[in-house]
Amino acid sequence: MKKRKVVPHPYVKERLLTEGMNALKEKRYKEGYTYLTQLKELQLHDDDVEMALVVCLFEMGHVGEAKERCEQLLERGKGDWAVYISMLVHLQQYDEVVAVIHKLQRKGIDCTPFLPLLQFSEKMIRSQHEQRAKQYESIFQGNEWAKQLRILQQLDFRLVSHLVPIFVRYLRDETKHSIVKTTMLHILKKEQVTEPMIVKKFGQTMTVIPAELDEQQQKRWIEQVLDIVEKTWAKQNPTMYEWCEQIWFRYMFAMYPFLPTEPVQQWANALYTYVEQCETGQTIWTSPLVSKLYEAEKLWLSVESI
Template sequence: MQQPENVILFPKWRNVLEEESLAALKARRFEEALEKLNKLLSYQVNSYEIISGKLICLIELGRYKEAQEICEDVLQQKDKYYYHYLHIYLTVLFQTNQYDLLMEQVEEEFEKQELPAVLKEQFDQLYEMSSKMKADVVVEHTTAYLDDLEQAIAAKDYQKQWRLIEELRRTKSEPTRNVLALLAADNIHPVIKTAIIVWLQDIEYEETVEIHKWGKNIQLKPQAIGDIHNHALAREILLLISDLEQKNPTLHELLKQLLYHYIYVRFPILPANKEAESIATALKAIGTKYLNIHDRLGKEQQNINDYIEEIEQCETLYSSVIEES
């Protein structure tokens, strides 16, 4: 527990604690050294020697998370020991395989152009090593994910398939021919095909792919079909239901969710923009039914039954694969 700020540590006792902590540190008795250093820190004795000593103890004891938090805290102070702490921080990131964060931090330091020459070469080496290690990890993980994906497809485990594809997308892995072939396969869930297409868009895949979906066969370049979150059809439908945002926010949010799920399942084979009004009406019919709101549609209801059926089918397909919190 930290002592009140007005409690002062007697110089003699402070000197004893500092000497004992240093002796324990040199003798690699890190638990003992950490205990004494924490005692000093509780009395606001927070010199560079004390803090760096504690960081060494934490790293040697494998308590990297605590060391990282302390580094991130002291780096905010930007005092004369900034680069000493920064070097320790980068070491912690490297030891814990946080290569992206390490590389990002080094890039920021290089951009400032204030890095001492003596450190630049060390940071360059850390950056290169991190880049290589990151690439190795991606290759290793990609192989494992692809093997697991093959097994998940054989087992028809759609949720696992989706999670694995999301991991492959997150790591920006390159798709194999077997993965691309899934887009044209009859036995692959439409949600899984959408996930693959989004993955291809994320990595800016430039080749033409063949897709069999929603009863149609098409060939296209993933980069040419636009962002699933910003499709023209979705924008038009959102405009048609925008009046509900003020009138009934709960209904509006539900319709937005239903619309996104519908677009996601069908993507990239979507209805024509001229069907936006009918789809918007169908969404309202489904939403009012889900929320037990009485809304008379009359003849309009009869004209949108096919859309209602399709949207509800897409909702079932989406929720069978993707679990949202």
């Protein structure tokens, strides 16, 4: 039997729309949603009806679905930015509130009505960052090296300004982890922090301004040593060379921002000796430089759980 197409009564749309909008005005959101959904099922709805459904969903507590539908409307150039921003605030998505309002401002849209929400969201973001910094402070006071390094590797860089005092104390504490310190310094350099800081590692002390750290010096040292290793051993034993390369990168990372003081050739010899002894299972380090490589590797092992 052929399915007949149902043609709505001419006044159905007007009646459902009137009932739905009246219910919405009177805050009977569930009832309004029922009327307006019928319009949609009969394909008699438009963008205004869809926006009314968004409001109903939002007020009924279905904020996620309301946000998704509102985004679809806004993508078509319809919808209501005020409703959308209110939903973001309700969902505590303050970063997105700030991003959306700034986007509208760049488009030349008058955002005066949204400025209180912008200020509120920025205040909440600052508060969240301060709370997070306090949580991190207790962690960096302790000795959970792997956890500390994991935090730094996943760090929201907007937190850096709140963490500078914590980093300053950590860097000048000789007992703290050298690899964690290096990671801190890289973060501070990337964020162009200009505050002078004392760094203590391996019995050495240096005052640095992170923004001015010259990473090229360390890069040149790495290349010079590996160039000797490559010319001497890369062809006869490629695996040995790759191992030397890994050990040397790890040692120099642990040392940063300090540079070796011994000749390049001595370090190349020490690298090969260290790797050769590891390969044979020997654990007696007769050379001071080989001992330094061994100590650096122990540091890496202490954070290998990441």
